[in-house]
Amino acid sequence: MANRLLRIAALVELASLVLLLTNLATVHWAPVASLLGPVHGCAYLFVIGATVQVTGDLRTRLLAAVPGIGGLLVIRRLRRGPAPAAGVEMYR
């Protein structure tokens, strides 16, 4: 469950940030900003929460806190390095 949540939240995090910045650069519609702002904030928190559930690795968890692309960075790191190794590292 946490992995699927992580994937969805990572995409929403980036997409909402792109939309927010596009809105800021172009029409600067206030309603769009005040609606997408909380959505982006939620996605950011979901990414951090899901990452904490998925892995115990400190570097991966810190990566989740990177604004905008943190979720995608975490997914890439989880795909490259196997998660069990990260779990063992915590108890070393």
Add this chain to the structure above:
Amino acid sequence: MTKLLLSIHVLVAIIAIGPVTVAASMFPAATRRAWASPTDPRGVAVLHNLHRICRVYATLGVLVPVFGLATASSLGVLGDAWLIISIILTAAAAAMLIFFVLPGQAAVLRSLPASPPVTAPASPSGTAPTSAPASQSATAPTSASAAQSATAPASAPAAQPATAPDSQSATAPASPVAIAPFSPALSALASPPGDAVGLAPPAGETTGRRLAARLGMVTGIFNLLWAVVVVLMIVRPGSTTGV
């Protein structure tokens, strides 16, 4: 826009936090029932289901404070005393849920005889843990606990310390700090290895009752905090924005 934000905030508060309060309140009683008849697989299945409701809807609950803050900022009431107190109480309730209620439920599920681990230890896929324990818990206890109802409570705690670190690393917000309040009960569960064969069911049931009582207390505190926040949101002492 304020009305839309406020609608989302209230709707998510009802839909997400409501199930958590109900399921968390049912959990201690269901724990006592599961310990009263350990051979019945339905007790364990109910506990797994209640825990899953609490976890999933607690995650959804993140939406409530975020949209609440957005509503407050668009209303321009972020500095009001009633709101600051509500935010502090909400943070306390969330901490109660994340650090005490959910880990307590996980501890109960681990302490049950012949119950599978709550989440599979640090599997890379992450999709397996949701389905695997559910199917196992439905089928496993019928054969296992019927055959060895006397020995099951004794063998389960013995196997527990070996699996605990793995499952803790997997359910991370529940990790070392969170399990700590329940560790005395867990160590007490694992401590009597010698006389556990003869006296296992009463000892296990006592432990289950103790875990359930503690869980009932923290769940009650969570529900009380949440109720106070809701009342504060309605009464809003000192507010000038109507009602």
